[in-house]
Amino acid sequence: xxxxxxxxxxxxxxxxxxxxxxxxxxxxxxxxxxxxxxxxxxxxxxxxxxxxxxxxxxxxxxxxxxxxxxxxxxxxxxxxxxxxxxxxxxxxxxxxxxxxxxxxxxxxxxxxxxxxxxxxxxxxxxxxxxxxxxxxxxxxxxxxxxxxxxxxxxxxxxxxxxxxxxxxxxxxxxxxxxxxxxxxxxxxxxxxxxxxxxxxxxxxxxxxxxxxxxxxxxxxxxxxxxxxxxxxxxxxxxxxxxxxxxxxxxxxxxxxxxxxxxxxxxxxxxxxxxxxxxxxxxxxxxxxxxxxxxxxxxxxxxxxxxxxxxxxxxxxxx
Ligand SMILES: NC(=O)c1ccc[n+]([C@@H]2O[C@H](COP(=O)([O-])OP(=O)(O)OC[C@H]3O[C@@H](n4cnc5c(N)ncnc54)[C@H](OP(=O)(O)O)[C@@H]3O)[C@@H](O)[C@H]2O)c1
Numbered sequence: 091x092x093x094x095x096x097x098x099x100x101x102x103x104x105x106x107x108x109x110x111x112x113x114x115x116x117x118x119x120x121x122x123x124x125x126x127x128x129x130x131x132x133x134x135x136x137x138x139x140x141x142x143x144x145x146x147x148x149x150x151x152x153x154x155x156x157x158x159x160x161x162x163x164x165x166x167x168x169x170x171x172x173x174x175x176x177x178x179x180x181x182x183x184x185x186x187x188x189x190x191x192x193x194x195x196x197x198x199x200x201x202x203x204x205x206x207x208x209x210x211x212x213x214x215x216x217x218x219x220x221x222x223x224x225x226x227x228x229x230x231x232x233x234x235x236x237x238x239x240x241x242x243x244x245x246x247x248x249x250x251x252x253x254x255x256x257x258x259x260x261x262x263x264x265x266x267x268x269x270x271x272x273x274x275x276x277x278x279x280x281x282x283x284x285x286x287x288x289x290x291x292x293x294x295x296x297x298x299x300x301x302x303x304x305x306x307x308x309x310x311x312x313x314x315x316x317x318x319x320x321x322x323x324x325x326x327x328x329x330x331x332x333x334x335x336x337x338x339x340x341x342x343x344x345x346x347x348x349x350x351x352x353x354x355x356x357x358x359x360x361x362x363x364x365x366x367x368x369x370x371x372x373x374x375x376x377x378x379x380x381x382x383x384x385x386x387x388x389x390x391x392x393x394x395x396x397x398x399x400x401x402x403x404x405x406x407x408x
Contacts, residue, residue: 093151093194093250093318096121101149101192103134103183104156108263109198112307113153116315125149134179144186152187152195153314154180160270162225162362169228176232184239184251194250196314197240199233201257201303201327201366202226211369214255214325223363240324252322256310257303257329257368261387262394273302274388277340278395281347291352292344295359298337303367305330306382306390316378329368330380339384346388 100122104110106129117124125147132143134156158175165172180197187195204212205220217237222230236253243249260274271279277294284292305328313328334342340353370380 095151095315095318097123098150098193099123099125099148101125101144101147101152101187103152103154103179107155107159108261108265109259109307109310110153110155111263112261112311113155113314116308116311120315122151134182135175137178137182140182141186141189144190144192148190149187150193151318152183152192153318154183154187154195154197156183157198158229159265160229161272161276163269165226165229173228173232176229177235180232180236180239184236184243188243188247188249188251194318195240195252196317197236197251197253198310198314199237199253199255200230201255201368202230203234203237203255204366206363210365211367212327213369214327214372217325225362237325244324250322251324252317253325254310254314254317255325255327255368256305257333257366259305259307259310260391261307262390263307264391264394266395266398273336274304274339274343274391275395277343278347278388278392281340281343281349282392282395284351285347285349289351291354292340292349293354293356294336294340295356296336296361297357298340298353298355299335300361300363301333301335301365301367302339303329303331303333304339304384304387305380306384306387309380309382312381313373313378316376317373320376322376323372326373326376327368327370328373328378328380329370330382330384331370331374333365333367334384342385342388343392346385346392 102113105114105126206223208216240251240253243251264275266275266279
């Protein structure tokens with residue numbers, strides 16, 4: 091079904107995170123009545139609390155965004171936490187929403203749910219066709235279970251649940267923690283620190299040739315609203331459409347930050363998956379295309395990083 095958000099009770103989980111905050115920004119002015127509960131009011135891992143909250147607050151539409159999120163280091167050291175917390179959170183939210191009679195739910199998965207050797211560009215049909223990246227396997231399996239829940243609830247109960255698969259996200263509100271950040275936030279922080287300390291060079295892991303597709307969070311929030319407003323299937327890739335080599339990302343970030351030193355590649359460190367470009371033709375056929383050019387988007391991300399430095403109370407610098 092297609093569901094307009096105007097005048098509807100819309101639950102956004104994880105609204106204080108990077109994507110959740112972008113979703114709230116995107117919903118401003120749409121006439122949606124927002125239902126927001128941060129972790130201190132509602133811990134999404136607590137089953138009975140989540141069911142009680144959904145019963146009392148009667149959401150009609152849900153953007154399920156809240157999850158335990160982290161970079162390679164966090165995933166390598168805390169795989170049990172990633173698996174347990176994400177399975178609990180998404181099972182609680184999706185079933186409580188279903189029991190409360192929610193009309194439509196959009197769930198955010200991740201591109202790490204695709205096999206490392208999926209054919210490029212990666213189509214939705216590549217799900218469950220091969221082995222996953224070992225370094226992020228527990229998180230990926232939790233997200234695969236969430237995608238399957240959308241499919242299974244649609245099949246068995248006719249629930250209008252749809253999962254979306256974004257590539258690497260970046261934008262305002264990102265997490266710049268030295269051990270928990272993703273690729274763009276990590277590079278941005280280290281380039282900024284190199285500039286401030288006057289370092290002659292800045293080190294990037296690997297040889298710089300792996301390619302990554304970057305999507306600004308505002309684009310993803312816009313795509314999720316687009317899907318909420320339309321009749322949909324249960325799984326969509328949501329990408330920018332082109333990817334950049336890590337060396338190009340590092341050069342762009344250096345330009346945006348104003349860092350004049352050299353970029354040095356530490357080839358003794360692993361490259362990771364060489365290419366992950368998503369095939370986003372299914373959502374493109376529904377009339378949605380990403381808009382934010384990475385250079386412009388990175389300028390905004392850097393402005394946000396600088397404002398986090400100046401506002402320790404909202405900072406995610408670690
Ligand atoms: N960032 C990426 O590159 C990327 C890529 C692909 C997919 N995704 C997916 O996109 C979604 C949003 O990611 P993000 O980057 O915006 O992450 P984020 O900034 O870390 O935000 C996650 C949000 O979830 C909340 N949360 C976590 N555990 C919770 C719990 N037990 N109870 C209540 N709230 C809880 C967090 O609350 P606190 O603020 O209290 O911690 C935070 O508000 C996630 O589902 C993630 O898997 C992200």
